Amino acid sequence: MIDLALAFGFIAVSLALLMNLWRAAVGPTVMDRVLAIDTMVVNTIALIILYGVQESTTIYFESALLLAMFSFISTVAYCRFILRGDVIE
Amino acid sequence: MDEPMNRYIEILIAFHIIVGAVFVFVGSFGLIKLPDLMSRLHGPSKATTLGVGGCLIASMIHFGSLEGRLSIQELLITFFLFITAPVTAHFVAKAYLHTEADPESDLPPPQGRYGWSTFVAFKATVEQDDQPADDENEV
Numbered sequence: 001m002i003d004l005a006l007a008f009g010f011i012a013v014s015l016a017l018l019m020n021l022w023r024a025a026v027g028p029t030v031m032d033r034v035l036a037i038d039t040m041v042v043n044t045i046a047l048i049i050l051y052g053v054q055e056s057t058t059i060y061f062e063s064a065l066l067l068a069m070f071s072f073i074s075t076v077a078y079c080r081f082i083l084r085g086d087v088i089e
Numbered sequence: 090m091d092e093p094m095n096r097y098i099e100i101l102i103a104f105h106i107i108v109g110a111v112f113v114f115v116g117s118f119g120l121i122k123l124p125d126l127m128s129r130l131h132g133p134s135k136a137t138t139l140g141v142g143g144c145l146i147a148s149m150i151h152f153g154s155l156e157g158r159l160s161i162q163e164l165l166i167t168f169f170l171f172i173t174a175p176v177t178a179h180f181v182a183k184a185y186l187h188t189e190a191d192p193e194s195d196l197p198p199p200q201g202r203y204g205w206s207t208f209v210a211f212k213a214t215v216e217q218d219d220q221p222a223d224d225e226n227e228v
Binding site (some may be wrong): 001005016022031032036076 | 111130
């Protein structure tokens, strides 16, 4: 039963990643692309967690934690760069 | 652990995985379906965060009950995502308002006496910078 749910989860999250990729390619504004990349990282975290459940190992969860931190920092840095023209003033 | 208990736990894990995956899918579908960025923000910042939370709950139940070891990383990821998602959404919306939107025509007037705080503060900063530096000459 968990295998079926995991297969469904992999398909749904992969389709979500493809839709994010479409939004990141089409735009139309810069902030749309930033939002799409941020959502892509969150979906990648979901994919990593589902893979960890499938393989019954917690070894990948540190990478998920690092991805969460870097997505937050990079999104804030990008928005700040667009707002102020500089990241650290 | 006896067999029927195991089965209930498996059903619980599968339920959380399916609910999480559906929410992640709906959030990303909203990202391509909705018309402009201020409405597109709703999908990733609410639905996708909830979907990842569902997957993390499923993973915690899986490792806590079936494997017998409690892993703390899922809790950390959940807290971090739930704390940072509103901050990210706020920053994206603010950058969008300052780059694309016109505060006179695109935005509805706020209810209070003052205008939109982000634009009012920006205008005050610009006017303060534009004033001649009399104070420095007096000192």
